[in-house]
Amino acid sequence: MSDTSTPDSGFSLIDYERRGTLALITLNRPDKLNAINAAMVSEIGRALDIAEADDIVRVIILAGAGRAFSAGFDLDTGDAATDTEAVRRTLTKDFGIIMRFWDCPKPTVAAVHRYCLGSALEMAVACDITLAADDCMFGEPEVQFGSGIVAMLLPWLIGPKQAKELLLTGDDRIPAERALQLGLVNRVVPAVRLLDEALDVGRRIAANDQVAVRLTKLAVNRSMDAAGMRQALLQALELDVIIETTETPESRAFNEILNREGAKAAVDWRRARSGGTDRPAGSKP
Numbered sequence: 001m002s003d004t005s006t007p008d009s010g011f012s013l014i015d016y017e018r019r020g021t022l023a024l025i026t027l028n029r030p031d032k033l034n035a036i037n038a039a040m041v042s043e044i045g046r047a048l049d050i051a052e053a054d055d056i057v058r059v060i061i062l063a064g065a066g067r068a069f070s071a072g073f074d075l076d077t078g079d080a081a082t083d084t085e086a087v088r089r090t091l092t093k094d095f096g097i098i099m100r101f102w103d104c105p106k107p108t109v110a111a112v113h114r115y116c117l118g119s120a121l122e123m124a125v126a127c128d129i130t131l132a133a134d135d136c137m138f139g140e141p142e143v144q145f146g147s148g149i150v151a152m153l154l155p156w157l158i159g160p161k162q163a164k165e166l167l168l169t170g171d172d173r174i175p176a177e178r179a180l181q182l183g184l185v186n187r188v189v190p191a192v193r194l195l196d197e198a199l200d201v202g203r204r205i206a207a208n209d210q211v212a213v214r215l216t217k218l219a220v221n222r223s224m225d226a227a228g229m230r231q232a233l234l235q236a237l238e239l240d241v242i243i244e245t246t247e248t249p250e251s252r253a254f255n256e257i258l259n260r261e262g263a264k265a266a267v268d269w270r271r272a273r274s275g276g277t278d279r280p281a282g283s284k285p
Helices: 038-053 084-103 119-126 154-158 160-169 176-182 191-206 210-226 229-245 249-261 263-274
Strands: 014-019 022-027 059-064 108-112 115-117 129-133 137-139 187-189
Touching (some): 014 038, 022 038, 022 191, 108 191
8 A cells, every 4th residue: 555645636725645644634725825715614624534534644734835824714705794693604614624623533733834824823723733934924813804713722722811912912923933932833943844844743643652642632632621611612602703793883894895895905904004014915814
């Protein structure tokens, strides 16, 4: 049997391949900085299904193609649903795909570069281990756009004080070394070495006793749930539903510009109001 499988051709927005005992899932919308839309969420879920069902796969690696890991959820989705139940269904799906990396019975490793923003950041930190390229910028700029946090993991990972500063300022220019200090990532590596380092970590984990690995991960996750994390995340998700279905003057103006002139104009307008620095257009947290 070959040590490496042929990349699965059944995907259009991600790439999936097996490299020995590792599964590599690569977000692949480089023209949109890998902005995440509903179709990509579905493909990521299918890829995780394949990796979890494959007895050869012991560790799952998550990466991004092109210039960035991901700039967050896509603004250009045409999804302007305001009905509470419709919004709740969408957010529940988004929450579910983020938490699949946390709940996955097999260890997950994220390799992030250039931009890791909003819900893409949440997906990256939901992985068991997160490696960052030295050129990576992090942030959760949801408040700049009148949006909420899909998976409120940060208070559990970096503490409430640091999480509040990051979330309430909407800072989206947190450099990799600062992310390391905060505890958002495990390690910062040269950009040219990022994937190799992630694969090396994956192989080291894969070389260990798999029952012990699986149950140790489960024990850590259960300790977080015993402390109330899961219930807190679900309560925060309900608050996000309220945020997304509550129209404010700012959110109304932003959405009008978005629908009339497109994502770049809307982002530029919001950036000018907030005094923020440049961030990728065409995507939202």
